[in-house]
Amino acid sequence: MNYPIIKIQDLKREFRMGNETVRALKGISFEVQQGEFVTIMGTSGSGKSTLLNVLGCLDQPTDGTFEIDQVSVKERSKNDLAAIRNQKIGFIFQSYNLLPRTTALENVELPLMYNGEVSQKERRARAVKALEMVGLSDRLHHTPSQLSGGQQQRVAIARALVNEPVVILADEATGNLDTRTSYEVMSLFQDLNDQGKTIIFVTHEPDIAAFSKRTITLKDGHIVGDNPVPKIANARKMLAMLPVEAD
């Protein structure tokens, strides 16, 4: 049952800087179906983050239409947007953004704290399950400073999974990680995608894009390419091929 999770039409985003207007997105249209794994590629400044912020309902487009999970996100109040972020979107950042001096479990519970319908018991159970999914069931009570970069990013991924979003958005999620850890994280994304999760992944590195199923390339706020990945790389196999002393 394929249906569009994301549907954008002629999307524009302009920033007014004094009397100058920066046009970061100049009319973008595409659809992402349930179960897809899409990479958004492009050089620095091409508008990737701006696009992802709009998709994540952190920002609102200047013009164009945008539907998420077949619901229009247009002229919604700030509170509505917060509720959409809480229930439909899992966001992953380059710099993890975990709360310091807070355990992995509590970090993962955070989105559910803002959902009044989830009881304390259920919240705990779901956070434990999400951490199990990212392979950190033995690190529940570690704080970020007691975890490696890769582990921290996996906690962040668990946090993005915990509210069972319709789409996971990741902005340069491997940008701060070395090659081996990047591959570990990508194999995790591939596993999640195999389980049916829809993923939109921003990167400027072609070898990372090769793990996804489809690549959308941006340049100066325009889409200049939207192609299926011809030969999808398997992150777990690549990981096995890495020389041990590589990191």
Added chain:
Amino acid sequence: MKAINLIKIAWKALLRNKTRAFLTMLGIIIGVASVIAMLAIGEGSKSSIKTQISSMGSNMIFVQPGSDNRGGVRQDRSSSQTLTLEDLDILREKSTLLSDISPQVNGNGQAIYAANNWPTSIYGVSPEYLVIRKLEIADGVMFTEKDVQRAAKVAVIGQTIVENVFPDTDPIGKTIRLDKMPLRVVGVLEEKGENSFGQDQDDLILSPYTTVQKRILAITHLQSITASALSEEVSEDAVEEMTQILRDSHELSANEEDDFNVRSQQELLSTMSSTSDMLTVLLVAIASISLLVGGIGIMNIMYVSVTERTREIGLRMAVGGRGLDILVQFLIESILISFTGGVIGVALGLGSTFFVSDYMKWPTLVTPESIILSFAVCVVTGVFFGWYPARKAAKLDPIVALRFE
């Protein structure tokens, strides 16, 4: 969004920085503690003045001579002779609201017995004086109405006289001399201690007023009249009644001023307690300033905290926190700080009040109102000073906040 979740979030956020939370609290702790201690000291001195004044006598009313301007020349009050025995008799006869009444004439002199002597005062009064002033006889008897009629040379003496003039003799039946006047001691008064002005209330000799008038001062007028009203409630009415009786007796016309002065114990009490009320207000004002400074401390730290935690705020918004949730979280944080500070402050305030009364022997009185008041003030402080930083946090744009370095 459940309120309980927000309280949990705020509480966890505070626990992440315990030292800072405590240091922020310190201002509130000191503020609340000093407000409570100051109020306790102020209220304590007020209530001790009250008990002291009421221990001076029961519903007392004092009549003193005023200036006599019938001659057109204002006289000094002490030399004024407008109160007479006639006034006393008329008051006794006509007043309906008095239980006891006694005239008073005072003199000074050197009390002498054997080789001991002591400068003291002699009060010429009637036997009712004992009841009016709540004095008790410790030993012997009070002089009688008969002694008054005969102007008998008898005396009832206070404990200070006993200590200084009769250090190792039983004074009853002995003859003490006040300067040259010999007086037979018939009774000794119970000890009364110092009054709130630091005066020794045991340093006195009581004698019939007739004796003091004729044999010591050689005067016929009275220096004052002291009376007891039937009850506290009627004491103001009694003052009015006495004033009217005296005006009639002195044949004063409507446009003439009183040539005497009637005041009640209640009046004295309210004058005294208004002075100590002012003291309390002053103390509390100073203490409130430290509470205010504590509140500004909260605001300062919350501002720093909002800036420092900008990315945290951005993240909370990204995972679904609404502006209101963020506002309430920071508000709860500052209320928790001030509330916890308030609890510790109340404990510290009670502790230091205890110390002040126990070791420094100051009278103190902790009223529940003072605790409720300072507690309420401190929670309001939390809301008031937490509001602006919290609103600043709530108004952040999630993307800007997430990018914040």
